[in-house]
């Protein structure tokens with residue numbers, strides 16, 4: 001599932017295509033994705049210009065000059081294609097199309113349909129779920145060690161699970177959760193409330209670092225998207241521990257290299273990858 005960095009990259013790729021161009025038509029090719037598509041939204045947005053696009057957690061928000069807009073979630077398998085007129089092709093699972101009078105169009109394709117698009121209004125989107133209970137943006141100033149210590153205080157759940165709670169911090173999913181815990185040397189099985197102030201500081205810093213690095217990498221892969229027909233929404237990473245069961249972790253000389261390497265355990269139904277030597 002795309003996490004914050006992937007969604008941020010999609011948002012950045014959409015900016016030059018979606019903003020400040022009169023939208024000829026928002027087209028729905030079916031009535032529902034994970035939820036019903038907002039049937040009256042195409043009328044509200046036809047002929048309007050999208051003037052803002054932003055990201056909150058794993059969601060992309062865009063608003064037109066009449067304050068109506070949409071929130072898009074990529075779900076498990078959702079991808080965005082930006083297609084110039086000469087490269088337009090209708091593909092299976094193309095569910096939503098943003099068409100303009102000239103230049104590229106935007107297509108949302110989602111084979112498994114866990115993604116969704118809903119109508120939002122500039123005045124009240126923050127008052128509705130999930131935004132009304134969402135934690136701070138991890139790359140923002142309000143997310144730091146002090147905040148994290150407060151948010152985790154008294155929590156008996158594992159730190160691994162606590163970070164997946166979007167009320168604690170927005171946009172962190174399984175991958176960057178594992179990577180940040182490795183970077184900060186914290187055992188994913190510890191109870192969230194047991195972390196010291198210093199560990200919370202380290203962990204907050206690690207979360208910011210792994211996310212920022214991933215955005216930087218994704219951004220560099222984005223530069224040449226026009227030369228491929230690659231779908232936006234996913235990009236290749238090299239992870240330290242995520243999905244690397246049995247491999248030695250990146251720490252030079254770490255004893256895990258001559259032992260069993262990176263370990264995988266299951267916590268609350270999700271795989272956790274960690275190095276038992278670095279994270280203890």
Ligand SMILES: [Zn+2]
Nearest residue numbers: 249254256275
């Ligand atoms: Zn190791």
